[in-house]
Amino acid sequence: MASQEIDALTSxxxxxxxxxxxxxxxxxxxxxxxxxxxxxxxxAALVAVEERLATCGICGNVDTTDPCGICTDPRRDDRAxxxxxDVSDLWALDRSRLFPGRFHVLGGRLSALEGIxxxxxxxxxxxxxxxxxxVDEVVLxxxxxxxxxxxAHYLAERLEKFPVRLTxxxxxxxxxxxLDYLDEGTLAQALRARRPVA
Amino acid sequence: MASQEIDALTSxxxxxxxxxxxxxxxxxxxxxxxxxxxxxxxxAALVAVEERLATCGICGNVDTTDPCGICTDPRRDDRAxxxxxDVSDLWALDRSRLFPGRFHVLGGRLSALEGIxxxxxxxxxxxxxxxxxxVDEVVLxxxxxxxxxxxAHYLAERLEKFPVRLTxxxxxxxxxxxLDYLDEGTLAQALRARRPVA
Numbered sequence: 001m002a003s004q005e006i007d008a009l010t011s012x013x014x015x016x017x018x019x020x021x022x023x024x025x026x027x028x029x030x031x032x033x034x035x036x037x038x039x040x041x042x043x044a045a046l047v048a049v050e051e052r053l054a055t056c057g058i059c060g061n062v063d064t065t066d067p068c069g070i071c072t073d074p075r076r077d078d079r080a081x082x083x084x085x086d087v088s089d090l091w092a093l094d095r096s097r098l099f100p101g102r103f104h105v106l107g108g109r110l111s112a113l114e115g116i117x118x119x120x121x122x123x124x125x126x127x128x129x130x131x132x133x134x135v136d137e138v139v140l141x142x143x144x145x146x147x148x149x150x151x152a153h154y155l156a157e158r159l160e161k162f163p164v165r166l167t168x169x170x171x172x173x174x175x176x177x178x179l180d181y182l183d184e185g186t187l188a189q190a191l192r193a194r195r196p197v198a
Numbered sequence: 199m200a201s202q203e204i205d206a207l208t209s210x211x212x213x214x215x216x217x218x219x220x221x222x223x224x225x226x227x228x229x230x231x232x233x234x235x236x237x238x239x240x241x242a243a244l245v246a247v248e249e250r251l252a253t254c255g256i257c258g259n260v261d262t263t264d265p266c267g268i269c270t271d272p273r274r275d276d277r278a279x280x281x282x283x284d285v286s287d288l289w290a291l292d293r294s295r296l297f298p299g300r301f302h303v304l305g306g307r308l309s310a311l312e313g314i315x316x317x318x319x320x321x322x323x324x325x326x327x328x329x330x331x332x333v334d335e336v337v338l339x340x341x342x343x344x345x346x347x348x349x350a351h352y353l354a355e356r357l358e359k360f361p362v363r364l365t366x367x368x369x370x371x372x373x374x375x376x377l378d379y380l381d382e383g384t385l386a387q388a389l390r391a392r393r394p395v396a
Binding site: 003004005006008009012013015016017019023025026027028029030031032033035038039040041042044045046047048049050052053062063064065069087088091 | 214
């Protein structure tokens, strides 16, 4: 019944993560009912992002400038470099506002299963950045998955020859985590890394 | 950290029903990573809908043409008119493909609480359509809420003088509904409207 244009919008929205056909329909209805208040701003925001979207040539972040806002921010500390698997990880860490340094996005993780090899990731550019000097610490902020940790080990080997401190994120209980509900792997990590009470 | 443009897109998406700040961020990330495959089609679909969006002058449906696709469809039966509260109800009924007639959108329901009176709804245009003749049956497809049913009763009174059959949607068990989990109101309706076993 709905016109071709409305159907096309519904299916474009339905392909977003977190959306399905039903919620996309609800969103489209909201958009067509609030044309000025919702449809126009969303269209303008999409157009603006699409026009200016760029992948940072230095770190691999996605931003509307190249180099990105993080690489060009003069308040950031060049001496600390945080290596992440994906842009989403960079955004998540950056939201915490706790890491004052720069980032480097690998663009994935090593995976024998998916056939992802070191040359498929932005490892050469990482080594070049570290070899360029001025970096004291490289944080290997891979996901706490088997493949993430394999990638971290591989990077640690490749970075060994440089005079930098290699660190990784702490493993343990998440905030609010109840022992009873946590998996054994997390409990084992938390126990192994236990610290004296301050 | 994210640029102004990306932030604007995130908040425009976060205001859609079914989306919050977190899922909007995930969707934006998906969009910026799949520029050709996701961002461009969504932008194009939004622009197309925005350019051609129109409210049907006959029934109140939202479509990309005025009169809308339903009002202009020659295969539909002019003799049956289904009155709904909102465009979303029209779309939901139309998706079922079981109603072959035309629709009329009131644009809301009578509500003493929200101060919505008969003159705030598209009731005059409904009466004019029925007075125009050619309509045999008016289905009062209001929501099964107190306000929806109040609206249906009000419309029934206003339509009484016309030689049309007034009907309403059946109330009862939803498909897959388990007695144990249904509210008493629904059970009472289902029992009251019980039918002989075929």
